[in-house]
Amino acid sequence: MQRVGVFVCWCGTNIAGTVDVVAVAEALKSEPGVVFSANYQYMCSQAGQDMIKEAIKEHKLTGIVVCSCSPRMHEATFRKTAAAAGLNPYMVEIANIREQCSWVHKDMLTGTEKAIILGKAAIAKVNLNAPLTPGESPVTKRALVIGGGIAGIQTALDIADAGFPVDIVEKKPTIGGKMAQLDKTFPTLDCAACILTPKMVDVAQHDKIRIFSYSEVTEVNGFVGNFDVTIKKNARYVKEDVCTGCGACVEKCPMKRIPNEFNLGMDNRPAIYIPFAQAVPKVATIDPNACNMLKNGKCGVCSKVCAAGAIDYTQKDEYINEKYGAIVVATGFNPISMDKFDEYAYNQSKDVITSLEFERLTNAAGPSAGKLLRPSDGKHPHTIVFVQCVGSRCESCAEKGKEYCSKICCMYTAKHAMLTRDKYPDTEVYVFYIDVRTPGKNFDEFYRRAVEEYGVKYVKGMVGKVVPEGDKLKVQASDLIANKQLHIDADLVVLAAAIEPDKSARPLATMLTASMDTNDFFTEAHPKLRPVESPTAGVFLSGACQGPKDIPETVSQAGAAASKVIGLLAKDKLTGNPCVANSNELMCNGCSSCANVCPYGAITYEDKEFRMPDRTTKVRRVAVVNPAVCQGCGACTVTCPSGAMDLKGFANLQIMAEVDAICK
Amino acid sequence: MHNNKYLQEEIIRISGVNPSKCMRCGKCSATCPAYDEMEYHPHQFVNMVESGDIEPLLNSESLYKCLSCFACIDRCPRGVQPAKVVEAVRLTAIRKKGANRMTADAVPAMVDEDTPQQLLVSAFRKYTK
Numbered sequence: 147m148q149r150v151g152v153f154v155c156w157c158g159t160n161i162a163g164t165v166d167v168v169a170v171a172e173a174l175k176s177e178p179g180v181v182f183s184a185n186y187q188y189m190c191s192q193a194g195q196d197m198i199k200e201a202i203k204e205h206k207l208t209g210i211v212v213c214s215c216s217p218r219m220h221e222a223t224f225r226k227t228a229a230a231a232g233l234n235p236y237m238v239e240i241a242n243i244r245e246q247c248s249w250v251h252k253d254m255l256t257g258t259e260k261a262i263i264l265g266k267a268a269i270a271k272v273n274l275n276a277p278l279t280p281g282e283s284p285v286t287k288r289a290l291v292i293g294g295g296i297a298g299i300q301t302a303l304d305i306a307d308a309g310f311p312v313d314i315v316e317k318k319p320t321i322g323g324k325m326a327q328l329d330k331t332f333p334t335l336d337c338a339a340c341i342l343t344p345k346m347v348d349v350a351q352h353d354k355i356r357i358f359s360y361s362e363v364t365e366v367n368g369f370v371g372n373f374d375v376t377i378k379k380n381a382r383y384v385k386e387d388v389c390t391g392c393g394a395c396v397e398k399c400p401m402k403r404i405p406n407e408f409n410l411g412m413d414n415r416p417a418i419y420i421p422f423a424q425a426v427p428k429v430a431t432i433d434p435n436a437c438n439m440l441k442n443g444k445c446g447v448c449s450k451v452c453a454a455g456a457i458d459y460t461q462k463d464e465y466i467n468e469k470y471g472a473i474v475v476a477t478g479f480n481p482i483s484m485d486k487f488d489e490y491a492y493n494q495s496k497d498v499i500t501s502l503e504f505e506r507l508t509n510a511a512g513p514s515a516g517k518l519l520r521p522s523d524g525k526h527p528h529t530i531v532f533v534q535c536v537g538s539r540c541e542s543c544a545e546k547g548k549e550y551c552s553k554i555c556c557m558y559t560a561k562h563a564m565l566t567r568d569k570y571p572d573t574e575v576y577v578f579y580i581d582v583r584t585p586g587k588n589f590d591e592f593y594r595r596a597v598e599e600y601g602v603k604y605v606k607g608m609v610g611k612v613v614p615e616g617d618k619l620k621v622q623a624s625d626l627i628a629n630k631q632l633h634i635d636a637d638l639v640v641l642a643a644a645i646e647p648d649k650s651a652r653p654l655a656t657m658l659t660a661s662m663d664t665n666d667f668f669t670e671a672h673p674k675l676r677p678v679e680s681p682t683a684g685v686f687l688s689g690a691c692q693g694p695k696d697i698p699e700t701v702s703q704a705g706a707a708a709s710k711v712i713g714l715l716a717k718d719k720l721t722g723n724p725c726v727a728n729s730n731e732l733m734c735n736g737c738s739s740c741a742n743v744c745p746y747g748a749i750t751y752e753d754k755e756f757r758m759p760d761r762t763t764k765v766r767r768v769a770v771v772n773p774a775v776c777q778g779c780g781a782c783t784v785t786c787p788s789g790a791m792d793l794k795g796f797a798n799l800q801i802m803a804e805v806d807a808i809c810k
Numbered sequence: 811m812h813n814n815k816y817l818q819e820e821i822i823r824i825s826g827v828n829p830s831k832c833m834r835c836g837k838c839s840a841t842c843p844a845y846d847e848m849e850y851h852p853h854q855f856v857n858m859v860e861s862g863d864i865e866p867l868l869n870s871e872s873l874y875k876c877l878s879c880f881a882c883i884d885r886c887p888r889g890v891q892p893a894k895v896v897e898a899v900r901l902t903a904i905r906k907k908g909a910n911r912m913t914a915d916a917v918p919a920m921v922d923e924d925t926p927q928q929l930l931v932s933a934f935r936k937y938t939k
Contacts, residue, residue: 489841489885539833540887547887580835610840610885624836626853631845 148237148273151182151207152265153198155189155214157244162187164248164257170213173262177269181205190220195227202231209237209272213265215244234277236724236795241268263808270807274800278724283774285371286471287715290315292363292654293476295323296697297689297704299345301474304708306354310715313468314349315358315377317650320425322346323478327408327502329509329516331697332561333592339424339511346426358466359427362650366473366657367747369775370684371720373470381461383432383440384418389456391428395448396420404436406513409506412521413513418448422511430456472684472711473658475668476704477651479690481643482537486546490533490641495614496522498639501532501555504562518570520638523617527637530566531621532559532577533609537644539580548644548665553694555642556583560593560602562640567600576603576634578623586696605632612639645694659746660685668692678707682746683777686710725795726776727783729769732756733790736767740782740791748775749782817902818862825898829860831888838882838892847875852882852892859895864902873900874911878936904939911937 154171156162167185175183182205186194189212201207210233212224217240225235243261251257289305291298294316302312314321325331326346328338349355358377365376399416406415408422417436420428432440432448439445439459449457481502484492492498497520499507510516520527534555540547556579563575582604584590596602607624614620621634647666655662660680661669668687671679678687688707689700714720729740731754741749750772753765769791771782783791783798792798822829838852845851850858850872858867867873873896882892904910912933921930 535835535887539835541831541889580833606836608835608837608840610837610842610881622840624840624853626834626836626839629851629854631839631842631851 148179148209148275149181149205149207150177150179150269150272151198151201151205151210152177152180152184152269153189153194153201153210153212153214154183154185154243154261154265155194155212156185156187157189157215157248158187161214161244161248161261164251164254165243165261166254166258167261169258170243170261170265174211174213174265174269177266179209179273180269182207189214190223195223198224198227199231202228202233207233209233209239209275211239211241211265211268211272213241213243213261213268216240216242216246234279236278237272237275239268239272239275241265266807266810267804270803271800274797274803275795278794280724281722281773282719283369283371283722285715285717285720286373286469287311288313288468288470289472289474289711289715290363290373290375290468290470291474291476291688293323293478293648293689293691294318294321294349294357294359295476295478295689296325296342296345297478297691297700298323298474298476299342299349300701300704301476301686301688301708301711302355303345303348303352304705305474305711305715306352308708308712308715309354310712311354311356313356313358313377313470315361315363317360317362318421319360319382319419319429319431320421320427321349321357321359322422322424322426324502325697326422326424327410327505327509329505329512330561330565332557333586333588335561335565343424346424350426357427359429360431363654363657364465368469369746369748369772371471371714372774373473373684375468375470375473377466377468379464379466381434381463382429383434383437383457383459383461384430385456385458385461386427386429388454389429389452390454391420391425391430392453393420393430394451394453395430395457398447398451400445400447401436401438404433409513410500410503412503412506432457471715472686474686474688474707474711475651475654475658475660475680475691476688477648477654477691479645479694480648482548482646484536484641484643487536487641489611490536490609490639491612491614491619492641495612495619495639496520497527497614497619497637498612498641500641500643501558501562502643504640505558508562508565518566525637526570528572529574529634529636530563530576530638530640531609531612531619531623531634531636532563532575532640532642534559534577534579534642535608535644536641538642540644548646550644550665550694551583552642552644553583554645554696557586557589557592557696559640559642560584560596563602564592564596564600567596567602574603575601576605576636578605578607578609580606580608586698607632609639612636645690647691651691658682658685678703678710684714720774722774723778724773725778725793726773727771727778727780727791727793728773729771729786730790730792731768733788734768734786735788735790736769737787739785739787740769743781743785744776745779745781746775746777748772748777814862814864817864817868818859821859821864821895821898821902824901825891825894827856827859827891827894827898829856829890829895832856832860832890833888835887837885837887838890841881841885843879843881844875844877848872852876852896855895855899856890856892859899864899867899868903872896873903874937876900878932900936901939904937910939913938
């Protein structure tokens with residue numbers, strides 16, 4: 147029999163206002179096992195905790211029940227208190243008589259009655275508690291960063307600077323991500339490449355960082371501190387360590403008419419290519435779908451002109467296995483497809499473009515060498531219409547757009563409009579907006595400058611339709627403030643397309659058992675207090691994979707994720723949660739139900755020898771729980787048809803005892 | 811501003827539209843081909859119904875200018891369906907005694923050989939109770 151101590155907290159008037167705490171302490175005194183019962187104004191205060199410690203020693207308590215607030219609030223506090231007095235911390239039970247009792251009841255009588263019942267249930271449970279000891283697991287001191295955009299780059303640099311080795315896996319031939327495609331950055335108008343490329347070089351030169359470009363993660367096993375990851379290095383048909391990036395092959399390749407994805411298809415590249423001048427690694431890649439040598443075995447020009455002898459048409463995909471202690475997801479975003487927005491004629495006219503395409507058009511390294519020219523006829527546009535919120539804040543058309551605000555469009559549109567007016571003052575620039583959202587340092591000032599100093603015409607209202615007619619785009623739009631319908635003959639229409647998580651995020655989340663929201667953004671462990679951690683231990687989030695973000699925000703989140711990773715990798719051992727599932731192998735019939743429902747992949751099966759009553763040996767398939775991976779959610783315990791699965795600290799027997807105590 | 815709660819609720823009920831979903835983007839009015847004919851534009855219908863300012867709409871010629879082309883319904887990003895609001899206000903207007911917009915007697919004078927039958931059918935649907 148346990149020797150139980152009961153401690154009833156007033157929480158000032160929070161509990162004592164609607165619960166007669168003295169009566170509760172008195173009523174619980176006569177429960178089975180209870181040898182001590184007290185009440186106090188603030189149990190969590192130092193004096194309250196001292197009272198618990200003294201009682202544990204004086205009355206030789208083997209278990210305690212604290213009737214107070216939610217266990218999410220102070221369970222850890224009281225467990226520490228118990229441990230300080232020499233009691234196993236898992237011999238502490240909390241009866242929540244605040245959030246689930248005093249705060250929801252107005253009447254003292256009912257409140258008190260319910261508090262007594264909740265106390266009885268906790269006592270019934272603690273009588274069946276057993277001391278638990280958390281397990282320990284080692285930590286592999288290496289981090290994996292998935293995605294090599296600015297988020298991944300910053301996270302990798304910060305982790306590596308703390309002395310831990312980092313691998314970056316990037317599916318494109320170069321790191322740099324979306325930021326490498328941008329022209330200028332708001333609100334300071336720094337050139338994106340000028341601030342990004344030095345960081346890319348830092349990554350390449352860092353002795354703690356390895357870059358797996360043109361690669362993807364194909365399998366993730368293991369758990370926090372001990373991830374086992376398979377990385378597929380796609381064949382680029384060029385020996386990475388031999389290629390000098392001289393570009394002779396790119397120049398001589400006869401297959402020159404492949405749409406250039408770096409310039410969003412607005413110009414062409416050869417079948418062998420280096421995405422842009424400052425690519426890291428600066429190594430050529432052969433596009434196997436375009437290369438004549440790989441498709442038909444005819445050509446071989448690149449191999450002939452390569453002085454370094456780096457071309458290898460026989461290269462195969464390579465699989466690399468590596469262990470990691472932590473994984474950072476930095477898979478980023480893409481603009482959504484404009485195919486379904488027929489009203490804006492994106493697919494009908496080359497002169498209706500997305501903002502990212504506009505970014506390439508104004509970039510000195512872009513298809514028009516930085517001159518703003520219409521894609522259709524190469525003429526200078528005189529009237530430009532920018533349309534905001536294309537597909538953002540779009541609730542009715544889930545198959546078309548996204549319900550959320552994409553956050554970055556207001557600012558980059560202001561930037562585009564301002565830069566256009568600055569470089570080409572003879573251009574008329576309209577921006578159609580629903581709301582202009584500029585919360586950020588120097589953001590609103592920037593937007594106002596576009597209006598007041600650069601004369602950008604901001605119109606409150608949306609564009610209803612764009613109709614190509616001759617070499618003009620007929621734009622029909624609302625001006626809600628003037629209560630007018632506007633008809634503008636535009637030369638260029640720029641759509642601020644909503645952004646969405648990269649398509650690789652969803653399969654990756656499945657591999658990592660990391661949760662996502664309905665928009666495929668990774669979910670954080672707590673929206674306010676743990677914004678860079680996934681609920682899955684050891685998985686961290688960096689950048690736009692968690693939600694739309696601009697560069698400054700991405701960089702700060704990347705640093706935050708890095709600091710969390712460093713905190714994890716700095717530990718030699720990890721202490722687990724002892725409240726994990728365990729299987730009674732004598733009852734387990736090996737049906738796999740538990741393994742199928744386990745969201746963390748913590749359950750495996752093994753064939754085990756059992757000694758039978760007739761002294762023979764029989765091999766049976768039984769479930770085994772990896773306590774380091776198990777999060778104690780209990781899904782397996784309710785699934786198990788034979789009742790073999792149980793949760794330590796929350797055993798079926800304990801739960802039933804609680805129910806019995808409530809119903810008594 | 812006159813707030814007619816009864817009519818407001820009636821129009822919301824008939825149309826099945828929740829006007830508070832409107833985020834004031836104006837895409838309905840931007841897309842409307844009959845805009846110039848209308849005194850009150852599609853976004854105003856939604857906003858005025860939301861604020862209960864129904865009387866001016868009931869007495870406005872705008873009710874009969876809406877082509878029911880449903881472009882606003884197709885393009886509204888919030889699924890508000892402005893054309894259904896216009897229709898509900900129109901029904902509220904013509905359901906009053908003697909408020910039919912068109913009588914059968916007046917039809918022969920309007921018809922010529924080029925008038926499709928479909929036009930007459932939909933006109934009766936739209937202008938009479």
